[in-house]
Amino acid sequence: MSDQLISQAxxxxxxxxxxxxxxxxxxxxxxxxxxxxxxxxxxxxxxxxIEALIEQKEQRSVFRNLI
Structure with missing residues (x-):
């Protein structure tokens, strides 16, 4: 993931x-x-x-639309 995408996230x-x-x-x-x-x-x-949120992305729906 690029710096720009990480910053946006x-x-x-x-x-x-x-x-x-x-x-x-x-x-x-x-x-x-x-x-x-x-x-x-x-x-x-x-x-x-962001790495932690990406790991949670598949687990919890609250994170799916943010990352």
Whole structure:
């Protein structure tokens, strides 16, 4: 999965969790959580989160539309 796709998935997940608007509000919140860096690239923690969500994708329907 490319950095861009991971970043998009992280922003979608942040939006799902907090209801933060798309764009800058979700980006700022994801940065605060340590999921993306100042340039919008996924951090190690962000990558681990997406990997964990992908593993759950087949298990739980809540994750299927996000990743």
């Amino acid at each position: 992280l922003l979608a997940w942040e939006h799902f969790l907090s209801g933060a608007g798309f764009g800058e509000p979700a980006r700022a919140a994801a940065q605060k959580r340590g999921w993306i860096d100042q340039d919008g690239r996924p951090t190690t923690d962000g990558r681990r989160l």
